[in-house]
Amino acid sequence: MAKVPKPAEILPGISYQPPAKGWMETKPEFKPGTYCNAASPKWLESIGYPYSRAWSVTDEDWKLPENWKEIILQGLQDRLDRFRTLKLFFDICVRCGACADKCHFFLGTGDPKNMPVLRAELMRSVYKKYFKRAGMMLGELAGARNLTEDVLKEWFYYLYQCTECRRCSLFCPYGIDMAEMTILGRELLSSVGVNIEWTMASVASCYERGSHIGATPQAMKDMIDFFAEENERVTGIATPVTYNRKGAEILFVAPSGDYFADPGTYTFMGYMLLFNYLDLDYTISTYAAEGGNFGFFMSHEMGKRLNAKIYEEAKRLKVKWIIGGECGHMWRICNQYMDTWNGPADFLEVPVSPITGTKFENAASHKMVHISEFTADLLYHGKLKLDPSRNAHIKMTFHDSCNTSRGMGIFEEPRYIIQNVLPPGHFVEMPPNTIREKTFCCGSGSGFNADEYLETRMRGGLPRANAVRYVADKYGVNHLGCICAIDRAVLPTLVNYWVPGMEVTGISEMVGNALVFPDEIERTTDLRDRDLEGVGETVEEGEEDE
Amino acid sequence: MTFFKMHFFVPLFAVIGLVIIAYAGVQANLQAVFGVVLPYLAALIFVEGLIYRLVQWARSPVPFRIPTTAGQNKSLPWIKKDLGDKLDNPENTLQVIGRMALEVLAFRSLFRNLRTELRQDPDNPEGARLIHWSYKWLWLGAIAFHYAFLVVLLRHLRFFTEPVPGFVHLLDSADGFLQFFIPTVYISGIVLLVAAAYLLVRRVTQPQLRYISLAADYFPLFLVLGIGITGVLMRYIYKVDIIAVKQLVIGLVTLHPQVPAGIGSLFYIHIFLVSVLFAYFPFSKLMHAPGVFLSPTRNLASNNRWVRHVNPWNYPVKFHSYMEYEDEFRDAMIEVEIPVEKES
Numbered sequence: 001m002a003k004v005p006k007p008a009e010i011l012p013g014i015s016y017q018p019p020a021k022g023w024m025e026t027k028p029e030f031k032p033g034t035y036c037n038a039a040s041p042k043w044l045e046s047i048g049y050p051y052s053r054a055w056s057v058t059d060e061d062w063k064l065p066e067n068w069k070e071i072i073l074q075g076l077q078d079r080l081d082r083f084r085t086l087k088l089f090f091d092i093c094v095r096c097g098a099c100a101d102k103c104h105f106f107l108g109t110g111d112p113k114n115m116p117v118l119r120a121e122l123m124r125s126v127y128k129k130y131f132k133r134a135g136m137m138l139g140e141l142a143g144a145r146n147l148t149e150d151v152l153k154e155w156f157y158y159l160y161q162c163t164e165c166r167r168c169s170l171f172c173p174y175g176i177d178m179a180e181m182t183i184l185g186r187e188l189l190s191s192v193g194v195n196i197e198w199t200m201a202s203v204a205s206c207y208e209r210g211s212h213i214g215a216t217p218q219a220m221k222d223m224i225d226f227f228a229e230e231n232e233r234v235t236g237i238a239t240p241v242t243y244n245r246k247g248a249e250i251l252f253v254a255p256s257g258d259y260f261a262d263p264g265t266y267t268f269m270g271y272m273l274l275f276n277y278l279d280l281d282y283t284i285s286t287y288a289a290e291g292g293n294f295g296f297f298m299s300h301e302m303g304k305r306l307n308a309k310i311y312e313e314a315k316r317l318k319v320k321w322i323i324g325g326e327c328g329h330m331w332r333i334c335n336q337y338m339d340t341w342n343g344p345a346d347f348l349e350v351p352v353s354p355i356t357g358t359k360f361e362n363a364a365s366h367k368m369v370h371i372s373e374f375t376a377d378l379l380y381h382g383k384l385k386l387d388p389s390r391n392a393h394i395k396m397t398f399h400d401s402c403n404t405s406r407g408m409g410i411f412e413e414p415r416y417i418i419q420n421v422l423p424p425g426h427f428v429e430m431p432p433n434t435i436r437e438k439t440f441c442c443g444s445g446s447g448f449n450a451d452e453y454l455e456t457r458m459r460g461g462l463p464r465a466n467a468v469r470y471v472a473d474k475y476g477v478n479h480l481g482c483i484c485a486i487d488r489a490v491l492p493t494l495v496n497y498w499v500p501g502m503e504v505t506g507i508s509e510m511v512g513n514a515l516v517f518p519d520e521i522e523r524t525t526d527l528r529d530r531d532l533e534g535v536g537e538t539v540e541e542g543e544e545d546e
Numbered sequence: 547m548t549f550f551k552m553h554f555f556v557p558l559f560a561v562i563g564l565v566i567i568a569y570a571g572v573q574a575n576l577q578a579v580f581g582v583v584l585p586y587l588a589a590l591i592f593v594e595g596l597i598y599r600l601v602q603w604a605r606s607p608v609p610f611r612i613p614t615t616a617g618q619n620k621s622l623p624w625i626k627k628d629l630g631d632k633l634d635n636p637e638n639t640l641q642v643i644g645r646m647a648l649e650v651l652a653f654r655s656l657f658r659n660l661r662t663e664l665r666q667d668p669d670n671p672e673g674a675r676l677i678h679w680s681y682k683w684l685w686l687g688a689i690a691f692h693y694a695f696l697v698v699l700l701r702h703l704r705f706f707t708e709p710v711p712g713f714v715h716l717l718d719s720a721d722g723f724l725q726f727f728i729p730t731v732y733i734s735g736i737v738l739l740v741a742a743a744y745l746l747v748r749r750v751t752q753p754q755l756r757y758i759s760l761a762a763d764y765f766p767l768f769l770v771l772g773i774g775i776t777g778v779l780m781r782y783i784y785k786v787d788i789i790a791v792k793q794l795v796i797g798l799v800t801l802h803p804q805v806p807a808g809i810g811s812l813f814y815i816h817i818f819l820v821s822v823l824f825a826y827f828p829f830s831k832l833m834h835a836p837g838v839f840l841s842p843t844r845n846l847a848s849n850n851r852w853v854r855h856v857n858p859w860n861y862p863v864k865f866h867s868y869m870e871y872e873d874e875f876r877d878a879m880i881e882v883e884i885p886v887e888k889e890s
Contacts, residue, residue, distance in 0.1 A: 011672035014664055018757035022549025048864070082859055084606040085842050091603075092837035095763050097755045098655075098684060101662040107676060118758050134762075134829065141556060143760040169614045173649070173656045173688070174834055175843035177614065207866050208874075217875050218882045243884045286884060287871050300609075301863055308865040316868055336612050339854045362620045364852040377622050407612070409619030409635040409848065416625075433660055433678035437616040437634070463662070466676045473669075 004033060004454045007498055011462075016101070018112040024125070024145055028113075028157035030058050033455030036160055036448065039200035044193065046204045047302070051193025057156070062149065068192040069147055073130055075188045080131070086184055089176045090127045093120060099168035099178070104441050105161045108459030116168035116178040119158050123185055126151060156194055159185045161456060163445035164297070164329075165402035170437055182446075187299040195298060199447035202294040206306050210289035211256035217243070217286035223259045224284065227269045231276075231512075234529070236521030239272040241284055244317065248283035249354065251314050254325030255292040257485035258506070264488040266527045267326060267506025274375065274508065277384070277515055278355050282323070288313035291330040292485060296337075297447035304341040307333060311342045314367075321351035322368040326506050328401035328484035329445065331370060335408045339366040356381040372413040372483055375511060379420045385516040388423045390523060392533040394510070397428050397468065397477045399491070400439035401484035411436050414483050414507050421514040428475045434467035444490035457490065458497050465498030472499055479503045481510070550756055557765035561772050561819070568818035572811040580814040580821075581794055582803040588821035595828025596836065603840055611855035614843040616658075620852075635848050642847050649844055653692075656685040687748070691741035695770075697721055697734035698777075705795040729781065739774045742767055762831055769823050776816040786810045 019026065035057050044052035055063045065071065080087050099116040100106060106114040113119060121143070128135030128144035135144030145151065164179035189195070205214030215223065224241055231239045242248065254271065258264040275282055288309040295302030314322055324334055339345065348367035351360040358377045360369050378384050398418060404410045418427050434440050443461030444453075471477040480491060480502055488504055495502035513526045524535045571580050617631030627635070633654075636642040648654040661681035664674050700717055704710045722730035746767045749759045780786050790806040791813055797804040826832070839845065847853075872879065872886055879886050 008672045011664075011674050016664070016754065018753055020548075023757065024549065081606055082609060084603060084608050084840065085612070087606050088603055088837055088840055088842075091599075092831065092834040092841075094831045094834050095755075095758050095760065096656075096684065096688070097752070097758065098659050100754050100758075102660070107662060107664075112754060112757050115754060115758065121758065141552060141761050143762060166614055169843055170616055171655055171658055171660070173653055174838045175614055175649075175655065175841040177612065177843045180612065180843075208871075210871065216878060217884055218878045221882050221884060244879075245885060286875075286879070287868050305863045305865045308863065309868075312865070312868060336850050337610060339850060340610055340857050340860065343854050358622065362851050365854045366851050368851075373621055376625070380622065380624055406614050406616065409615035409617055409631075410621070411618050412625045413621060431678070433680075438658075438660070463676055469670075469675070 004458060004497075007458075010455075010459060014108070014110045014459075016106075016110050023113060023118060023121075024140065026113075027150055028154055030153075030157070033453070035157060035456075036196035036198055036450050036453050039195035039197045043197075043200040043204035044195065047207050047305075049190065049193070049195070049200075049302075053193060062153070062194065064149065064152070064192050064194075068152070071192050072147060072152070072188050075191045076127065076131070079184050079187070080127075083180070083184065085177065085180045089120065089181055090124050092174050093117065093124070093176055094174075095121075096173065098171050098173065099176075102168045102171050103178075104163075104165070104167070104443055104463045105456070105460045108443065108462040109161075109456070111161075113154070113158050114161055116162075116172075116176075119162060120176070120178060120181050122151070122154055122158055123181060152189070152192075152194070155185055156189055159189065160196060160448070161460075163402070163441045163443065163448065163460065165441035165445060166406040167402065167438070167441065170406055183296070183300065186297070187301075190298050196447065196450070198450035198453075199294050199297050202447070203298060203302060203306065206256075206290050206294065210285075210287050210309075212290055212292060212294055213256045213260045215256070215260075215289070217289075220259065220286050220289055223265075224268070224272075227259070227265060227272060230527075231269050231273055234525060234527055235273065235517060235523060236519070237273065237276060237517050239269075239276040241272060243283065244285055244287065245283035246317050247319075248317065249281040249320050250283070251288070251310075251317060251319040251322045252282045252284050252325070253288060253291045253310055253322060254284075255327035255330055255485035256290045257292065257327075257489045258325055261489065263492065263504055263509070263528070264485055264506065266509040266512070267485075267488065268508075269527050270506065270508030270510070270512030271325060271371065273512040273515055274384075277517060278378070280354070283317065283319070285313045285317065291325055291327050291334075293330060293333050294447050296329060296333055300337075303333060303337065307338055308342045310338070311345055314345070315347050320349045321363075322348070323371055323374055324368050325371050326483035326485065326508060328403035328486060330403075330485075331410070332403035332407035334366065334368050338368070353377055355383050370410060370413070371508060372410060372417060375508070376413040376416045379417060384511075386421055386514040387516050388421055388426075388514050389534075390513045390526065390532055391422045391426065391510055393526070393530065394422060394479045394505075395426050395428065395475065395477050396422060396479040396481045396505070396510075397430050397471045398435070399430075399442070399464065399468075399480055399482045399484075399487060400436050401482060401487055402439060402441050402445060404483060405437050405439050409437075410483070414481070417507050417511065418481060421510045428471050428477055430467040430471050434463065440464040440467065442484075442487050442490050442494060444494070445486050449486065449490050454493075458494065461490075461494040462498065464491075465494055468495060468502060469499045472502060477502075479505050481505055481507055483507055550759075553759060553761040554750070554764055557761045557768055560765065561768040564769075564819060564822055565772060565815050568815040569811050571818075572814045577805045577809070577814065578803075580818050581805050581809075582798065584821045585798060585817060586803075588825040592824040592827055595825075599828050599833055600836060600840075603837070607858045608842050608846070609857040609859060610842075611846045611848075611850050612843055613846045613848045615848050619848055637849050638847055642845060646839065646845055650838060653685055653689055655844075656688055657682065659684055684748070687741050687744045690737050691745060694734045694738035694741060698732075698738055698774075701732065701734065705792050706799050708792075708796060731782075735774065735778055735781070739771065739778065742770050742774060746771070766823070766826070766830065766832055769819055769826070773816060773819045773823065776812055776819065780810070780812050780816060784810060784812055786813045
């Protein structure tokens, strides 16, 4: 793993001044820390992806198939025919530059090719050369250039320096969506066997085993059963879970990150406590064990192949509807793609909360409810007994995930929950230009949580961390809340790097902390085994008296 | 030649070249070509090209409904969406129309524009921090440019119509309320030139913009500036015979083309540049104007969860079925008491 420079080494070195040389003349330098490793052949083979071979990003020769150029150009033609977005976005950009300083990777690296307009231009220039008369005739003067191996390497470098967060598309006067172009560009790369290890490994594991982490059914059960024990130890409440149970009312699908590693695991404990409190008739599937979908970070098709399992399993288990956990890209997919890909879900019913009777009309077609919607509804109807003082040691700010913000619009629900489960005044917003629809990416989304990519991730996360630092310094914020599993996986590293001392937490964990069960034991710690405020302090006060 | 020089000077010389061509043409008594043939040709290319491009775009389907959401989505009944949420995250056609109207008429997304900079900050352990602030200059420049263009265009209707419709007169007097000068100065013409100059200057002076700008970005700006400057010169300095110009233009629109004598070459340069602009329009980035209406991140309602969007080319994919999965893990599943379909 490459050594990551210290924050004080990175920050002063960032310059937004582009080089004197024109962008067509510069080539990316594959320095350790700034690229993701090439995918190993075994993963490609297991999902039937083409041109599996051993290769390395730093190799001069990427061992592309003989006719790679043909494949790319044909693939581009196909996609132009199938996606109006691509055609339109290629044609209508005026290069006004409004998107330039909106990209966290540009802000963190200063590399001009990370300006979304130029990232798109890397592909647009090829489109012009082969699909536009002006480009064919005028070449470089028309902004067109030949597709060469160097160009392909450049695509790889910069399309994997885009987290598909869509912040640029928000500011674009024509709504040009870099995420869409990145997805399609990565599909093209994939079509000639150029993939990254982290994504590919997750996809292949998810495809065969059920989740990105590749847990076998018994391992998954083991992990979740362990949370049940933990919950019982902390709260005195046993929170047993059923797996693959037919006839349950609800299928609960969470991102695997939430049962794999801290601090997502505490979020999972929160889900379990909540469902147990409600005596909810739900089950978890070991087959559809993944809400997240790294397939989407490779191609639309692979996204669909992984996503298909959720409805398949809902059908097999004969559940009535689905609850989805806290996950960003999962919800972009469940909101904007799932029903189109794998619907109609006419074997399910329009979700109705068994506790409040609320009919989730907004989920009438895809039959899936976001855990934050579900919880907010419970709170609104006063169905949860809460003791917010158990979160008194937490002063929180909320990071809106890119996908739930700009690919869905779920802003109020998590905030409503936070304000209910935290004591008054314990929730602080980051500066308005860095939250809600204008939120900054964690810097590691869309399949980048690989260790070898740490430097670029830390750079990409700079704008987010910078805003977190602001509220930490100003208001003493010590927790960064989020409703995204990738966030919970990568933000701890990010804040540890830029804002040491900051903790990252899911919102359901806060709910779990605050929930008061009628028959619980006296709580002395939160779900993370940290002392609650007021616990263990009496002794200290006594000492002070002396 | 550097990237910038090529992309800046080639279109500049191209536009200067166009001016010379028109001038030389008039000197060679080709008024009929520049006053009649080329404008007709340009109009033809414009209309046909526009239709062709729109059809080209429309032929590709919209497989997914992917609006960029910039406000609260439809949720629980008590989570109220304010007007901003409805317009920035529309959930029905009416709200989409509202969003599009704001986008097209008020440049909503550009209005949102921010500037982000790395500022020195001694209080920060790393010595610097990012700051973001609202930056409306680009929006102002763009909106001034486009509306001035529109007004200028509409004002020109007085050349195309007989009698001139009332609203053109009205526009004329509103636009020319600065009556201190003779002839009356039209604000729109000045605004158009100033805004176009601003758009040009920012491209050249802002390093990042200069870095990304292509000949295709400078050419239309030079063209518009050329059109604006020749227009202003004609009106205020080197007067042309307005009556004769109107005769020519009316002749064009009534399909009885004629070339009255005595129109200065400045007019032919002007109308030639306009012709080039129209002919160039369908094959250039100027197509952003009709394009924005088709943009799937803006013109669709964010109602995926309750109205299924159908992808016309949706095809079945291979996925790992539950039975394949169970076949692999059956024994282990039975051992840990996870229910299975087949007991062994």
